[in-house]
Amino acid sequence: MAKFKTPFLDELEKGPWPSFVTDIKRQAKTKPELEDLLGQVELSYKDKETHWKHGGIVGVFGYGGGVIGRYSDMPKEFPGVAHFHTVRVNQTGGFYYSTEYLGKIMDMWERRGSGLTNMHGSTGDMVLLGTTTDQLEEIFWELTHDMQTDLGGSGGNLRTPSCCLGMSRCEYSCIDAQAICQEMTMHYQDELHRPAFPYKFKIKVSGCANDCVAAIARSDCAIIGTWKDNIRIDKSAVAAYVNGELKSNAGAHAGRDWGKFDIVKEVVNLCPTGCMSYDGKELTIDDKECTRCMHCINTMPRALRPGVDKGATLLCGAKAPILEGQRLATVIVPFVKTEGTFEEIKEVINKLLDWWMEHGKNRERIGELIGRMGMREMLKATGLPPVPQMVKEPRSNPYIFWEESEVPGGWTRDLAAFRKKHPL
Amino acid sequence: MDIEELKKKIMEWAEKSTKPKFYFKDIGKAAPELGPREIKKAVTALVQEQKLEYWSSGSTTMYGVKGKGITEEAQMGTHEE
């Protein structure tokens, strides 16, 4: 028998999409605190207002992130959720799990938490929702000792890096996104757990320009796979697409009759650079002019593949609008090889972090710092060479901040000599 | 400056601060001649020694002198009882 009547939430048990209400109700049979959660959420549905408060002191000893404090504002009515803290567990690259490992976490979370999770949170962590302060150290102990895993980031830390599934199961991936993500996560453990940044810093790795992990929109440092040489063409597969033997876009449009595949209309004419042509028999690509948008490859994956000289483009500074306006990440390194332990990438990240830690104001993302101080200062501090790939177009105002050292003769002048030529 | 001396300087600054919680960047004022990486080492040690503690809003993190300022009980609202 349910502890609270939930007429509003019951409405959300109808319909074909999986119902979180049905799910929580079932779990509440063994986790009675979820009865209180249902009660509180039902009240929110009635009040149209949340009933949670934030709590900032809770955490595990020695870590400044990974736990988010949460309290009910009606602890007497809903004692089971009086404390309901979040634990962020660092996900594995590409979100792969064995049931043995995942099962251990689930068992632990049933014992020590509410039995509710987010698979996964917006940053990428496995999010365990709802536990009490006295369980936090126990949870951390079990995660590190019994499951050999660790907490993720929160607050003014490096946030848990995340990636797409990369080369593990995607033919488009130009880089080993998981390896880069793992290496960055391990290399920056101290930055991930112990806050010393002005604000959050996110690293995201996508294997190609399709950017399934939204690196360009959501990360302070985006690492996106690309290539420098020519798209590999399988001529016979091109012919097979043209004559309809192969389904375009891997069958992604199969649910509607779009007519016969038309390579000129659907590939050549949609190429953003116009670098492709098809003469009725052969597809040619002027690869030097290609900007690697992935459209032709996505459309004819069996005929076209990225080149073999692969690496990554580094971009910096994406964020949601708050506070100085939304930003997409912008190019800072057009191409870097991704080999070994990715030292070249780390070097760039280290320089970005140093500059930001020195000049960033409290709660200023690095993109906003670039906005405030200009690319010029960022490039000077990091030593990255200015290249045209960094801009869509050059500046349209000439208000250039020249430095004294850049002007012939410097700024110190002889007034007497000047006045001799130009009397007052 | 050795780390013990730096730790002492940071604690003196923190105890004197009128703000109960401060950003990492503000702690740098305790020893403006040093870079953030050195400050961080000392601050991490002070957290380990339970002299400083973290406070997190979820999106940003602050430091405070352990036990000074708002407590978990105040945040939970049990102050009424």
Added chain:
Amino acid sequence: MAYDPKNPMKDRITDIGPRHYKEFMPPVIKKNFGKWLYHEILEPGVLMHKAESGDEVYTVRIGASRLMSVELIRDAMKIADKHCGGYIRWTTRNNMELMVDDKSKLQPLIDDIKKNPMFPIGGTGAGVTSIIHTQGWVHCHTPAIDASGIVKSVMDELFEYFQSMKLPAQVRVAMACCLNMCGAVHCSDIAILGFHRKPPFVQHEVISKICELPLAIAACPTGAIKPATVDGHKSVSVNGERCMFCGNCYTMCPAMPLMDAEGDCVVIMMGGKISNRISAPKFSKVVIPALPSNPPRWPEVVAAVKNILEVYAKNANKYERIGEWAERIGWERVFEKCNIPFNVKTIDDYTLAYNTLRTTTQFKFT
């Protein structure tokens, strides 16, 4: 060996990071790592990836609400144990994926998945996949609206597009329950955003006891909070005209709540994307500045999302994302076609406003 509260530092392990991903890959994935040739979507929600070795892996994608119980995850794990050698993965959009290494194993896997109504198959190709979203009333302290309930209501209505691939291109829907936008709605084809419209209360008689006033003051990104003494209480004052309704002050100080059933509303945005395919990534744009927040099923929001989706589906070219379609026909035409009244509040007046104004005489009459 277990945690000893008297001696928390004893045998403490820290900084070990996540488990290595290679431990958790199905053998066929591990074997063909980096050697995949191509993929095909066999039917909505079912993918086949072919490797250079000739190996094939068949993937079934299952839509999930990102809020999942241990029991539901165990249900999925049971299927993974029975069919998939004990491996499971999630996608970046909160779907689950179960994989088998032979075509003969595919149908039995699908049959078992279909036995559970909580496991809908779909979310591939030119359709709608799971909505990226935030916590809402289930677990957040600053939301203007719920998240899971709106996602459920919208996905129920868009379900046919989750299970089919008949749109001009993929449509990525995202939602965030306040302007802090944990759900990254700023680059989605269709975005649902909760918004507060009333500045916070100040509970003068208790604020100095439960909050640290300097922190509440410093928390305000626009400097709208100032120290004040009210009726003899040490407190703060809020300049409502400068308030941007972010809730940062409430995060620092529970005596400054800003949620308000009457004022809180839903913003609808559209036309964003993250992929670099054909055109550059784009921001979502506000097309409806405020819809009422009507739990439990938010009919106005659901109708608005469905309307945009279906007008787009009818009018856009193959491969065209919502934002690309809007740019081709012009935003003035988008408002007309979607029958959305243009509102002064959709004209930007924030930090980057000028970029969005029209600087040409080229436009369409509507």
